[in-house]
Amino acid sequence: MITARTTDGAAITFEGSSLASGGEKTVFWSRDRQHVVGFFYGTLKDRRERAQRLSRILTKYNPTTGAAGPYWQPYFCWPTAVIDGEAGIPERFARDHSLVWPPLAVVAPAYRSAFFFTDTFGNRQEKEVKWFTGKKARRFVPDAEMGTLLTRLQVCTRLARAVRRMHFAGLAHSDLSNKNVLVDLRGGDACVIDIDSLVVPGVAPPTVLGTPGYIAPEVLAGGAQPSIDTDKHALAVLIYQLLLGRHPLQGRKVHSTRSAEEDEQLAMGRRALFIEHPTDRSNPAVEPVRVPFQRLGPYLTPLVLKAFVTGLHAPSQRPDAAEWESALYRTLNLLHPTPDQRDWMVVVPGEPLSDPRTGQRHARPIPYARCLVPAEPEPRDERTTLTLFHHLRLHAWHTHHTVRPDEHADRAPRGYCAQHQGAFWLVNLGDDAWTDLGANRRIGRNEAVELTSGRRILMGESDGARILEIHYAAA
Amino acid sequence: MSTRRLPVYILADVSGSMSGTPIESVKSGIRQLHRDLMSDPQAIESAFLSVITFSDSAQQLVPLTEVASFNPPDLRASGQTNFGDGLRLLLDCFDREVVKTTADQKGDWRPLVFVLSDGAPSDVDWPTYAQQLRDRRPANIIAVACGDQADVNVLKQVTEAVILMQDMSPDAFKAFFKFVSASVKQTSAKVGSVADGQGITLPPPPPGITIVP
Ligand SMILES: Nc1ncnc2c1ncn2[C@@H]1O[C@H](COP(=O)(O)OP(=O)(O)O)[C@@H](O)[C@H]1O
Numbered sequence: 001m002i003t004a005r006t007t008d009g010a011a012i013t014f015e016g017s018s019l020a021s022g023g024e025k026t027v028f029w030s031r032d033r034q035h036v037v038g039f040f041y042g043t044l045k046d047r048r049e050r051a052q053r054l055s056r057i058l059t060k061y062n063p064t065t066g067a068a069g070p071y072w073q074p075y076f077c078w079p080t081a082v083i084d085g086e087a088g089i090p091e092r093f094a095r096d097h098s099l100v101w102p103p104l105a106v107v108a109p110a111y112r113s114a115f116f117f118t119d120t121f122g123n124r125q126e127k128e129v130k131w132f133t134g135k136k137a138r139r140f141v142p143d144a145e146m147g148t149l150l151t152r153l154q155v156c157t158r159l160a161r162a163v164r165r166m167h168f169a170g171l172a173h174s175d176l177s178n179k180n181v182l183v184d185l186r187g188g189d190a191c192v193i194d195i196d197s198l199v200v201p202g203v204a205p206p207t208v209l210g211t212p213g214y215i216a217p218e219v220l221a222g223g224a225q226p227s228i229d230t231d232k233h234a235l236a237v238l239i240y241q242l243l244l245g246r247h248p249l250q251g252r253k254v255h256s257t258r259s260a261e262e263d264e265q266l267a268m269g270r271r272a273l274f275i276e277h278p279t280d281r282s283n284p285a286v287e288p289v290r291v292p293f294q295r296l297g298p299y300l301t302p303l304v305l306k307a308f309v310t311g312l313h314a315p316s317q318r319p320d321a322a323e324w325e326s327a328l329y330r331t332l333n334l335l336h337p338t339p340d341q342r343d344w345m346v347v348v349p350g351e352p353l354s355d356p357r358t359g360q361r362h363a364r365p366i367p368y369a370r371c372l373v374p375a376e377p378e379p380r381d382e383r384t385t386l387t388l389f390h391h392l393r394l395h396a397w398h399t400h401h402t403v404r405p406d407e408h409a410d411r412a413p414r415g416y417c418a419q420h421q422g423a424f425w426l427v428n429l430g431d432d433a434w435t436d437l438g439a440n441r442r443i444g445r446n447e448a449v450e451l452t453s454g455r456r457i458l459m460g461e462s463d464g465a466r467i468l469e470i471h472y473a474a475a
Numbered sequence: 476m477s478t479r480r481l482p483v484y485i486l487a488d489v490s491g492s493m494s495g496t497p498i499e500s501v502k503s504g505i506r507q508l509h510r511d512l513m514s515d516p517q518a519i520e521s522a523f524l525s526v527i528t529f530s531d532s533a534q535q536l537v538p539l540t541e542v543a544s545f546n547p548p549d550l551r552a553s554g555q556t557n558f559g560d561g562l563r564l565l566l567d568c569f570d571r572e573v574v575k576t577t578a579d580q581k582g583d584w585r586p587l588v589f590v591l592s593d594g595a596p597s598d599v600d601w602p603t604y605a606q607q608l609r610d611r612r613p614a615n616i617i618a619v620a621c622g623d624q625a626d627v628n629v630l631k632q633v634t635e636a637v638i639l640m641q642d643m644s645p646d647a648f649k650a651f652f653k654f655v656s657a658s659v660k661q662t663s664a665k666v667g668s669v670a671d672g673q674g675i676t677l678p679p680p681p682p683g684i685t686i687v688p
Contacts, residue, residue: 021657023661119514121513123513123514125514125516128516130516130517130520131516134478134516134517134519134520135478135520136519136520136541136543137516137517137519137520139543140519140543179517179664211664212664250478252579252581254576254577254578254579254580254581256576257575257576257577257578258576259576259585260479260576260581260582260583260584260585261584261585263576263581263582264479
């Protein structure tokens with residue numbers, strides 16, 4: 001055990017033998033195994049800038065402290081302290097591990113246990129995105145860990161939300177990739193890691209360009225530096241990969257026969273082309289596309305086009321993290337269990353009600369609600385729908401158009417949907433009474449209203465309550 | 476084939492002087508390398524391994540195989556150090572196994588080669604093949620001179636990247652194979668971000684190993 005002092009004066013005790021090492025740091029467990037200490041090893045050209053960057057990441061730009069801190073903590077593996085200087089580190093220890101001298105280290109919370117899985121050989125592995133998107137790697141992942149469309153959308157929502165929070169503070173991650181986020185597809189959770197490589201405004205630009213496959217085309221083509229705009233590209237690639245299981249730019253088109261390296265440089269850079277481009281089909285996917293991106297529904301489709309068609313080479317046109325967050329969340333509201341009940345599918349009224357993976361169709365019409373905002377003389381159409389099914393719980397973000405399911409939301413259930421004797425019902429669980437507008441009937445706590453087609457229900461007496469107009473999507 | 480392959484060749488000297496602890500260490504090093512790569516989804520996806528040995532003549536013990544199907548080979552040390560035949564077979568394997576990029580096919584990444592040798596070549600042809608490797612530059616080659624008998628200058632004719640492993644203890648080999656696995660992981664994650672023709676960047680070698688300037 002070694003004890004060192006962090007820059008805030010606290011003592012940290014950690015194990016003398018390392019747990020793992022990466023490209024820049026060798027990592028040690030803290031005594032209580034609640035934290036890890038990552039020491040930079042080898043040579044560090046910009047030690048001073050690094051130390052400066054770390055201290056700003058800890059303080060000024062830290063979303064995990066302050067009033068909303070506890071909400072954001074699970075979204076990031078944010079450093080909690082820095083060791084800068086000798087600080088009690090034995091020279092011998094530093095030599096044995098080839099550490100940068102004087103030492104520089106980051107203390108961070110240990111990854112949560114949900115971010116590890118046991119592969120088919122019985123080995124404990126970190127849930128890197130690559131396990132779930134690589135064709136070969138996937139063979140070693142137990143089926144239960146692959147999650148469903150519901151949990152994958154939740155993972156993406158959390159990822160978009162975390163990135164939105166960083167960008168809101170003016171921070172770019174600069175190396176957002178399949179290595180720097182952990183995803184729990186089973187539980188619908190995600191966590192951004194490798195925070196120490198963040199680009200902090202005012203401190204020297206990043207030393208790495210990023211990870212291949214996630215580097216924005218303008219960076220690879222030369223010239224541009226990693227920034228919030230390039231993060232937007234990486235985020236879009238990750239979301240597309242997590243939802244569809246393929247890379248949006250890795251197609252069949254060969255750009256250079258001189259070398260694989262040059263070909264890749266062009267394919268991801270200057271000549272990057274979406275594999276599902278609506279008009280230019282010259283870079284088709286390597287494997288036939290079974291589930292085209294349009295099956296993600298009306299909210300995600302335009303964002304995919306913005307990210308990989310209009311915005312691919314025009315960074316300012318790319319959707320930002322907040323747009324993804326909102327579209328992902330609205331897509332969650334369109335989900336319905338698949339006919340075999342094993343997964344989820346997006347229900348789009350007017351489109352076939354078939355599971356894109358198995359082709360199975362729903363035999364019976366599916367109820368859904370058009371969301372309206374009360375207004376005179378006619379309610380305003382929010383252009384958003386909510387798919388309804390047996391056991392769906394309704395929350396404030398369903399009943400109120402002013403509420404988002406974010407860090408501010410009240411998470412108590414307000415009601416639920418139930419199928420009973422062949423009919424669908426909504427049951428109120430809250431004190432805010434609903435009104436069946438046609439019959440002008442009040443629906444108080446524990447009372448129910450049947451979902452007949454065309455019925456309009458005002459979802460509360462409080463401000464911001466929406467009107468749900470019931471319809472059925474034909475089977 | 477969904478992703479490009481990263482061919483990784485291990486070209487190991489199994490001449491008589493390697494018998495005993497060194498050859499056992501190389502064997503367990505390869506096993507450890509394989510275990511390590513099996514925990515890296517990127518390496519599982521793209522790395523392919525091959526083992527070539529040379530003594531009186533050269534032999535490809537394991538053809539280029541994806542990490543998930545790779546079986547670490549048994550190694551035996553005896554005979555002379557026919558380095559030339561090793562290099563010849565390596566060049567031959569490149570021609571046969573490494574997929575070239577053509578107008579309608581995405582080829583493999585530039586191979587990564589680790590050459591291990593503890594002695595001086597016993598053949599006379601090796602400079603011809605070393606010359607070919609230097610001229611054609613078909614791969615990123617890292618050569619390791621094991622022990623004090625290894626001829627660093629010979630390895631220098633094959634590649635600029637020569638590292639010296641003076642101590643031939645099991646721990647030194649273990650550290651070396653850890654370095655190999657870190658290099659493979661890093662290369663499989665980073666290829667594509669380096670401009671063509673530029674060398675790859677490798678992790679720093681483990682303590683006890685010096686890069687020969
Ligand atoms: N917070 C953590 N909890 C558990 N393991 C960690 C943590 N941080 C790092 N590690 C382990 O250490 C390895 C190297 O850390 P990383 O941050 O990737 O270093 P580098 O900056 O050198 O890439 C990781 O691959 C992981 O296995």
